[in-house]
Amino acid sequence: DAGVIQSPRHEVTEMGQEVTLRCKPISGHDYLFWYRQTMMRGLELLIYFNNNVPIDDSGMPEDRFSAKMPNASFSTLKIQPSEPRDSAVYFCASRRTDTQYFGPGTRLTVL
């Protein structure tokens, strides 16, 4: 199995630009999670989906952030407009049973 796939691995953009992060979960997994990791705040859950339906988006910091899961094999996290404080590593994770698998992450830098 290829594991959770995320793209891009690195993204550098300027303040105000739209950023789209992509995730392909492990085939057969029905839960998908988006996390943000920073030194100051640690690993934060932003949103998670079950069977492509958003279950809990209480961790989404503000309206500039949105996430979609149009089908079982693809999800996006969009930031529009981006700000320097959004700089972080964003992880996608998926699971079918209790065991949750993380992707390699996308390192986002907003200048």
Next chain:
Amino acid sequence: GENVEQHPSTLSVQEGDSAVIKCTYSDSASNYFPWYKQELGKGPQLIIDIRSNVGEKKDQRIAVTLNKTAKHFSLHITETQPEDSAVYFCAAKSGGTSYGKLTFGQGTILTVHP
């Protein structure tokens, strides 16, 4: 909601020594407790987990213990090696309305000196 506290935040040991990381949780309905290892530039990787119906689990040099009454669980690494150096996270899977969600501790930076 669930709250997970992890200690210590940093831990430095000599190669061959043992390392212990401790976590406490608040939601008595939590029933699954994984431990993740994160190396620099990589995503967290599951190293061991335990369910609430088990008190201890061991896998080679690593073991996890769970005390449901006290609501705490610990990671034990024996015969540490330099390649064990990483950030370790504990987590708890909540019950109730947060079903399916993991709450993570703040992480422990483990350094194993050769």
